Amino acid sequence: MIQFLHVTKIYANGVKALKDVSFYVEKGDFVFLVGPSGAGKSTLLNLIVRRETPTVGQVNVNGHNVARLRPRDLPALRRGVGYIFQDFKLLPDRTVFENVAFALEVLDMTRREIHRRVSSVLELVGLSDRAHAFPHELSGGQQQRVSLARAVVGSPLVLLADEPTGNLDPDTSWEIMDLLLEINRRGTTILMATHNREIVNRMKKRVVALEDGRIMRDEQRGVYSYAD
Amino acid sequence: MAVLCATSSGASTAMRISTIGRLCGQGLVNLARNWTATFITFTSAFITFFMLGASVLFVMNLSYASQVFLGQLEARVYLQPDATRQQALELAAVVRGLPGVKSVQLVTKEQALAMMSNLTGVGDALAAGLPRNPLPDALRVRAERPEQLEKLAHRIEGLAGVDKVDYGKAWLDRLLQLARTLSVGALAVLAMVAVGVLFLIVNTVRLTILARRREIEIMQLVGASSGYIRLPFVFESFAVSLAAAALSAVALRQAYLALATRLEKALPVLPLLGNGPMLGNALLALVAAGAFIGVLAGLVAIRRYLRT
Ligand SMILES: Nc1ncnc2c1ncn2[C@@H]1O[C@H](COP(=O)(O)OP(=O)(O)OP(=O)(O)O)[C@@H](O)[C@H]1O
Ligand SMILES: [Mg+2]
Numbered sequence: 001m002i003q004f005l006h007v008t009k010i011y012a013n014g015v016k017a018l019k020d021v022s023f024y025v026e027k028g029d030f031v032f033l034v035g036p037s038g039a040g041k042s043t044l045l046n047l048i049v050r051r052e053t054p055t056v057g058q059v060n061v062n063g064h065n066v067a068r069l070r071p072r073d074l075p076a077l078r079r080g081v082g083y084i085f086q087d088f089k090l091l092p093d094r095t096v097f098e099n100v101a102f103a104l105e106v107l108d109m110t111r112r113e114i115h116r117r118v119s120s121v122l123e124l125v126g127l128s129d130r131a132h133a134f135p136h137e138l139s140g141g142q143q144q145r146v147s148l149a150r151a152v153v154g155s156p157l158v159l160l161a162d163e164p165t166g167n168l169d170p171d172t173s174w175e176i177m178d179l180l181l182e183i184n185r186r187g188t189t190i191l192m193a194t195h196n197r198e199i200v201n202r203m204k205k206r207v208v209a210l211e212d213g214r215i216m217r218d219e220q221r222g223v224y225s226y227a228d
Numbered sequence: 229m230a231v232l233c234a235t236s237s238g239a240s241t242a243m244r245i246s247t248i249g250r251l252c253g254q255g256l257v258n259l260a261r262n263w264t265a266t267f268i269t270f271t272s273a274f275i276t277f278f279m280l281g282a283s284v285l286f287v288m289n290l291s292y293a294s295q296v297f298l299g300q301l302e303a304r305v306y307l308q309p310d311a312t313r314q315q316a317l318e319l320a321a322v323v324r325g326l327p328g329v330k331s332v333q334l335v336t337k338e339q340a341l342a343m344m345s346n347l348t349g350v351g352d353a354l355a356a357g358l359p360r361n362p363l364p365d366a367l368r369v370r371a372e373r374p375e376q377l378e379k380l381a382h383r384i385e386g387l388a389g390v391d392k393v394d395y396g397k398a399w400l401d402r403l404l405q406l407a408r409t410l411s412v413g414a415l416a417v418l419a420m421v422a423v424g425v426l427f428l429i430v431n432t433v434r435l436t437i438l439a440r441r442r443e444i445e446i447m448q449l450v451g452a453s454s455g456y457i458r459l460p461f462v463f464e465s466f467a468v469s470l471a472a473a474a475l476s477a478v479a480l481r482q483a484y485l486a487l488a489t490r491l492e493k494a495l496p497v498l499p500l501l502g503n504g505p506m507l508g509n510a511l512l513a514l515v516a517a518g519a520f521i522g523v524l525a526g527l528v529a530i531r532r533y534l535r536t
Binding site: 049051071072074075076077078079080083089091102103105106107108110111150154 | 243244246247250442443445446447448449450451452453454456
């Protein structure tokens with residue numbers, strides 16, 4: 001499903017964020033991406049949806065070289081890949097409902113279909129009663145859940161989650177993890193970047209550990225084990 | 229080709245009508261939100277389209293007037309002095325049969341002399357003083373198309389019995405040249421003015437794009453097609469430009485007709501286009517140009533922000 005082949009990413013300012021990274025993610029996998037701050041986790045996720053392009057090497061999604069996609073094929077890729085951003089990326093002048101509906105509006109769905117799907121996904125993330133609140137009226141954790149709702153409302157085949165539990169208390173974090181597991185069980189491939197040691201250790205999923213832009217470990221039922 | 233097709237809908241690039249309507253409505257909302265910029269752009273676009281239309285009308289009138297003047301041009305064919313009246317009539321018939329000839333009129337030497345004495349005022353004294361009429365018979369020839377007059381004149385020059393043909397070559401050439409220079413000059417100014425309007429509108433749309441950059445970024449990240457992202461902005465600039473062009477067409481029509489009425493009174497010899505289909509078409513073309521420039525400006529303004 002997702003394949004990195006000797007990927008090196010050097011930003012315009014000269015920062016080497018990824019160095020010769022290769023790995024493969026099977027369809028339906030659940031993969032944790034761990035590593036200290038600045039290790040290159042967000043960079044790696046951004047390469048998958050072509051927010052960035054590799055300096056060297058190749059990223060393939062579903063057999064297609066992402067850097068080589070024609071501009072008009074890019075939307076199809078991004079519709080298939082939901083993304084929970086580290087900084088949420090919510091629109092401040094739109095309500096929770098509108099923020100989530102936004103992802104479906106661009107898919108040209110009918111009002112009714114949008115309403116049905118948004119309502120049910122807000123139910124799923126437990127924000128039905130805040131549907132008409134604006135982002136600045138929400139707590140960090142609630143905003144994070146809106147971001148999650150928007151990422152999954154289009155039933156993507158792949159879900160990229162950049163620290164989806166970063167702002168949550170332990171209980172809510174586990175609720176979010178249950179949700180992600182459920183989404184994963186329904187067949188969505190998930191890549192989750194996280195600093196949450198407890199979650200990684202308890203879930204016993206595949207762990208890819210990055211350090212300074214290199215893959216240090218890639219274990220099937222791995223743990224979060226580097227000194228923070 | 230679907231790279232990844234997660235949702236059943238949205239795979240096609242065509243949009244539903246209601247979506248198009250919603251996006252265009254968004255464009256109008258943008259205009260209302262930035263109403264000061266909208267107002268400034270609208271006003272400047274209005275003035276520029278007015279000038280644009282005025283230059284078009286000027287060029288059209290120029291070409292109309294030169295057509296009228298040229299249409300009045302004629303070639304004068306002088307027969308050899310010893311030609312008989314019979315030969316003159318025969319030649320007139322031959323010339324009438326040439327392709328491109330509109331009319332042929334015989335001016336006999338007697339008529340010519342009479343005209344001359346009338347004109348000079350010396351009249352009969354002169355006529356009486358002459359041993360015999362020195363003027364030859366002549367033909368006044370008009371061409372169907374003024375540009376053909378020169379060719380026609382050369383052709384007639386070669387006919388038997390013709391002494392010389394006078395078709396006001398220098399004057400004709402100068403008039404054609406003047407008309408051409410003025411049209412080219414006006415069109416060059418026109419083109420620059422049109423580019424000016426274009427950038428004016430581009431800048432206005434850019435303002436709303438800047439205000440909604442974040443939204444555009446997220447739209448791109450959730451997989452909106454570029455057509456979807458573009459539409460509100462393109463419609464926005466289309467609407468401003470079209471409205472400005474339409475209003476300037478209305479204003480121009482009033483102003484032009486008022487001016488034409490006055491000029492006709494003051495300078496009756498000046499041929500002017502009236503309130504006919506030509507004027508209507510020119511104004512419609514102005515409105516169409518407004519719509520076109522609007523769409524183009526929107527596309528130019530958004531182009532840079534759609535790169536990924
Ligand atoms: N757009 C950018 N331009 C230049 N350098 C960047 C850019 N984005 C990230 N970097 C640099 O690349 C390196 C990797 O950053 P990245 O965001 O991928 O780390 P991360 O593992 O996600 O960290 P965190 O856990 O703090 O989110 C860092 O040194 C960062 O400063
Ligand atoms: Mg990060």
